[in-house]
Amino acid sequence: MAGFAHATAVDPVGAGVYSADLDSGWTVGEGLNGGYLMALMGRAAVAGGPGHAHPLAMTAHFGGSAVPGRAEVAVEVLRAGRFASQMRATLRQDDRSLVHALLTLGHLGDEDPRWSGAPPAALPPVEGCEPIPSSRSKRWPMRLWETLELRMDPATLSWAFRQPNGDPESRGWLLPESDEPFDPLMLLVALDCLPAVTFQLGSRGWVPTLELTAYLRALPAPGPLRLRQRAQLVQHGLVDELCQVWDARGRLVAQGSQLAGVRFPETES
Amino acid sequence: MAGFAHATAVDPVGAGVYSADLDSGWTVGEGLNGGYLMALMGRAAVAGGPGHAHPLAMTAHFGGSAVPGRAEVAVEVLRAGRFASQMRATLRQDDRSLVHALLTLGHLGDEDPRWSGAPPAALPPVEGCEPIPSSRSKRWPMRLWETLELRMDPATLSWAFRQPNGDPESRGWLLPESDEPFDPLMLLVALDCLPAVTFQLGSRGWVPTLELTAYLRALPAPGPLRLRQRAQLVQHGLVDELCQVWDARGRLVAQGSQLAGVRFPETES
Numbered sequence: 038m039a040g041f042a043h044a045t046a047v048d049p050v051g052a053g054v055y056s057a058d059l060d061s062g063w064t065v066g067e068g069l070n071g072g073y074l075m076a077l078m079g080r081a082a083v084a085g086g087p088g089h090a091h092p093l094a095m096t097a098h099f100g101g102s103a104v105p106g107r108a109e110v111a112v113e114v115l116r117a118g119r120f121a122s123q124m125r126a127t128l129r130q131d132d133r134s135l136v137h138a139l140l141t142l143g144h145l146g147d148e149d150p151r152w153s154g155a156p157p158a159a160l161p162p163v164e165g166c167e168p169i170p171s172s173r174s175k176r177w178p179m180r181l182w183e184t185l186e187l188r189m190d191p192a193t194l195s196w197a198f199r200q201p202n203g204d205p206e207s208r209g210w211l212l213p214e215s216d217e218p219f220d221p222l223m224l225l226v227a228l229d230c231l232p233a234v235t236f237q238l239g240s241r242g243w244v245p246t247l248e249l250t251a252y253l254r255a256l257p258a259p260g261p262l263r264l265r266q267r268a269q270l271v272q273h274g275l276v277d278e279l280c281q282v283w284d285a286r287g288r289l290v291a292q293g294s295q296l297a298g299v300r301f302p303e304t305e306s
Numbered sequence: 307m308a309g310f311a312h313a314t315a316v317d318p319v320g321a322g323v324y325s326a327d328l329d330s331g332w333t334v335g336e337g338l339n340g341g342y343l344m345a346l347m348g349r350a351a352v353a354g355g356p357g358h359a360h361p362l363a364m365t366a367h368f369g370g371s372a373v374p375g376r377a378e379v380a381v382e383v384l385r386a387g388r389f390a391s392q393m394r395a396t397l398r399q400d401d402r403s404l405v406h407a408l409l410t411l412g413h414l415g416d417e418d419p420r421w422s423g424a425p426p427a428a429l430p431p432v433e434g435c436e437p438i439p440s441s442r443s444k445r446w447p448m449r450l451w452e453t454l455e456l457r458m459d460p461a462t463l464s465w466a467f468r469q470p471n472g473d474p475e476s477r478g479w480l481l482p483e484s485d486e487p488f489d490p491l492m493l494l495v496a497l498d499c500l501p502a503v504t505f506q507l508g509s510r511g512w513v514p515t516l517e518l519t520a521y522l523r524a525l526p527a528p529g530p531l532r533l534r535q536r537a538q539l540v541q542h543g544l545v546d547e548l549c550q551v552w553d554a555r556g557r558l559v560a561q562g563s564q565l566a567g568v569r570f571p572e573t574e575s
């Protein structure tokens with residue numbers, strides 16, 4: 038994951054502040070992907086924290102769009118505990134605070150679950166899945182989808198061929214950059230990289246995330262990640278999306294929930 | 307909802323700080339219920355915010371247990387927008403910061419959803435449901451369950467009769483205090499008031515919430531709320547719980563996700 042490690046590198050500049058160079062390869066339209074920003078903020082929090090290696094729970098509220106270039110992350114330890122610690126992280130760019138996050142840090146393991154009620158999403162094998170057509174991305178260049186090796190279940194890509202199927206679900210594979218296991222922070226990207234599920238309901242344009250909560254549950258095994266994202270309710274210009282990520286052994290390794298703004302053609306001004 | 311309104315009242319004491327008297331009627335064991343604390347913090351945030359009436363998304367990370375008595379909530383506007391605003395809120399008691407929250411505020415409506423894929427949970431009618439037996443609560447007095455009018459689906463209460471059924475789901479009704487519609491902030495309590503679903507897997511004792519994210523989606527219609535809470539994964543001493551709340555018209559009005567600690571008898575020291 039050299040690309041991801043480089044793109045999310047942070048440098049301490051003192052007093053709990055880390056500088057970063059936001060990478061244009063991880064953009065959605067003009068702004069950086071939310072999961073990417075959370076991964077970078079999570080790296081700064083772990084570096085500035087009391088010794089816990091991973092975010093167990095991380096929440097970000099997005100107040101504005103960050104663009105490629107210099108940025109800084111300020112982190113603060115709220116409570117240092119034995120099993121878990123709480124931290125705050127804020128991403129700033131040009132003196133504006135754009136992303137506000139709270140984190141509970143701890144240590145991820147890789148044992149088998151005690152109980153699981155979330156079997157892996159049914160998906161065609163990788164070779165039966167497809168990249169997201171780049172022809173759809175002229176108005177909103179999706180550099181993120183060029184950087185990541187995403188392979189979508191064709192059944193959930195019908196919106197890209199002007200045939201939204203009315204079922205707000207996206208499913209796909211996220212392939213690793215190398216034979217190395219995924220960096221656990223990459224799970225934060227995995228929770229926010231699928232096409233907005235409301236495209237299958239006919240929504241248009243950007244679906245800006247207001248809030249994203251991520252639970253990282255276990256260290257992922259080497260191999261591709263299996264992703265599923267689904268909406269429960271579209272109302273009042275907002276949609277929720279629940280996301281699940283399984284590793285190559287079929288274990289649920291990350292869970293996400295987000296609330297995002299959504300527009301439909303007849304409501305456009 | 308006089309009881310709830312009184313129990314969650316906050317008084318401004320200047321500089322974005324609100325004082326509160328945490329009410330012993332809303333405790334779980336010795337500490338206050340997390341949803342109750344979020345409701346009280348949400349009230350302070352709305353009072354100290356830029357004019358938005360409701361939390362749309364609210365996230366709390368819990369660093370310690372708050373007990374009945376005096377406390378204060380410090381709120382800060384992070385960004386004031388037209389459609390939504392971001393705020394931070396911190397609950398302090400005895401100079402310790404115990405609960406850290408981020409909120410996205412806005413205005414809830416009560417129109418019908420554009421799309422819903424979450425039909426109301428199947429439940430017996432209220433008269434076919436049961437209060438949680440108080441005989442179970444000697445070691446951990448659950449004042450919350452005496453204060454709230456909860457009526458549980460008996461199928462999800464078997465743990466209380468020493469017959470955990472292996473299915474980590476709780477379902478029930480939350481009845482209103484009066485003919486008035488629920489205060490929307492009560493939805494935050496609704497998302498965190500059901501018995502821990504892991505009791506059905508044989509877990510013991512307190513299931514302390516590390517993180518809770520709430521989405522409020524619409525103003526609830528008058529009448530009882532229908533609740534369902536369910537786990538996806540128990541691993542490494544942690545469990546997630548997804549919660550859904552429907553109003554008396556059958557509309558999904560709130561969604562919650564939490565990560566909590568869990569113990570089983572054989573892992574007790």
